[in-house]
Amino acid sequence: MSTDEDAILQLRTSYLQSVPAIKIPFDNLFSSVEADWDFQTRLYNTVLRKDATAYHPAGLYRRQFLKSMIESLQKKIGDDGEIYDDILILYSALLSQPESLDDITKPTYTTYLLPSTDGFTYEGDPQIVVSERRSLLSANGHTGSRTWEAALALGEYFLSSASPVKSFRNHTVLELGAGTAFTSILLSKLQAKHVLATDGSEFVCEAIRTNITLNKCANNISVSQLFWGTSQEDSFIYSDLWDIIIGGDITYDSRDLSDLVFTLKKLLKNNVERGAYAIISATVRNEDTIEEFESHLKTAELGFSMNEINSDLRRLWYYGSDTAIRIYTIRLGVY
Numbered sequence: 570m571s572t573d574e575d576a577i578l579q580l581r582t583s584y585l586q587s588v589p590a591i592k593i594p595f596d597n598l599f600s601s602v603e604a605d606w607d608f609q610t611r612l613y614n615t616v617l618r619k620d621a622t623a624y625h626p627a628g629l630y631r632r633q634f635l636k637s638m639i640e641s642l643q644k645k646i647g648d649d650g651e652i653y654d655d656i657l658i659l660y661s662a663l664l665s666q667p668e669s670l671d672d673i674t675k676p677t678y679t680t681y682l683l684p685s686t687d688g689f690t691y692e693g694d695p696q697i698v699v700s701e702r703r704s705l706l707s708a709n710g711h712t713g714s715r716t717w718e719a720a721l722a723l724g725e726y727f728l729s730s731a732s733p734v735k736s737f738r739n740h741t742v743l744e745l746g747a748g749t750a751f752t753s754i755l756l757s758k759l760q761a762k763h764v765l766a767t768d769g770s771e772f773v774c775e776a777i778r779t780n781i782t783l784n785k786c787a788n789n790i791s792v793s794q795l796f797w798g799t800s801q802e803d804s805f806i807y808s809d810l811w812d813i814i815i816g817g818d819i820t821y822d823s824r825d826l827s828d829l830v831f832t833l834k835k836l837l838k839n840n841v842e843r844g845a846y847a848i849i850s851a852t853v854r855n856e857d858t859i860e861e862f863e864s865h866l867k868t869a870e871l872g873f874s875m876n877e878i879n880s881d882l883r884r885l886w887y888y889g890s891d892t893a894i895r896i897y898t899i900r901l902g903v904y
């Protein structure tokens with residue numbers, strides 16, 4: 570890929586994921602390109618133009634992105650250089666839009682571009698679009714209304730050479746505490762036999778249905794409300810057959826760990842003949858909570874191995890924080 574194409578791809582990736590403008594290294598990206606009229610035209614057509622994507626980020630974000638991008642471009646081309654007309658027209662149109670509380674509280678589209686990999690083929694577009702509510706005000710207090718770093722790490726792990734699964738075609742997958750269902754949608758796109766995205770919150774499940782529609786992947790993915798623990802012990806989910814149980818950032822509240830481990834054990838026990846296992850990605854915000862999770866696993870006689878997800882394994886998307894992330898592989902019985 571040429572330097573120009575690489576810079577445009579990096580800008581497109583950041584823009585679609587609504588990476589905070591101050592975190593985008595515009596100066597660095599423009600340092601090795603010509604930034605002439607031709608480059609700017611391609612940048613506009615590939616990233617900013619209305620039909621460059623069906624799901625542009627929120628107006629407020631686009632304004633901040635353009636402001637930083639134009640400042641950096643201007644620095645690069647100097648006072649004699651010209652900024653491409655359509656970029657300036659778009660920026661002034663966004664500036665003239667009135668700001669409202671709606672801009673902050675409305676759900677916004679976040680698009681995560683998927684890498685081209687040798688091993689995997691995607692069903693549909695190589696991207697995951699989710700409707701996210703990043704402000705707690707609009708998320709009704711639900712943590713499941715945005716995609717968390719642990720879900721990104723889990724997705725990146727499945728796309729890496731370290732993944733225990735080389736093809737999902739014969740696998741049925743159950744996700745616990747799915748949130749936006751980023752990982753479920755990824756595995757659906759990786760052509761899993763079937764994926765069931767579950768969450769304890771009906772509000773979150775409703776949002777997952779929207780995300781499935783956005784990604785046009787309804788053929789092999791469904792949604793069901795599931796609260797961990799004994800309260801839904803009779804759910805069909807426990808008698809259906811699963812090869813892998815997954816979860817991202819579901820180990821943060823020590824009050825839920827016993828219910829979570831109850832659910833994991835019941836599912837693993839019911840699917841032991843299939844060789845089922847669970848892969849849980851945990852952000853280590855509090856070491857004591859993670860130790861508690863491990864101790865619940867040991868008490869339940871669930872064996873586990875663990876991989877630390879360091880910065881080398883966080884390359885595909887913007888994570889927003891470098892808090893430690895661990896991926897646990899869990900099986901029935903002691904390892």
Ligand SMILES: C[S@@+](CC[C@H](N)C(=O)[O-])C[C@H]1O[C@@H](n2cnc3c(N)ncnc32)[C@H](O)[C@@H]1O
Pocket residue numbers: 711712713714715716717718719720721745746747748749750751768769770773795796797816817818819825828
């Ligand atoms: C921090 S979010 C993580 C969402 C998603 N997996 C991700 O990583 O982006 C935790 C999710 O777990 C769900 N959850 C929390 N406690 C639960 C419980 N006891 N039973 C089922 N789901 C629960 C929440 O509704 C929320 O969607």
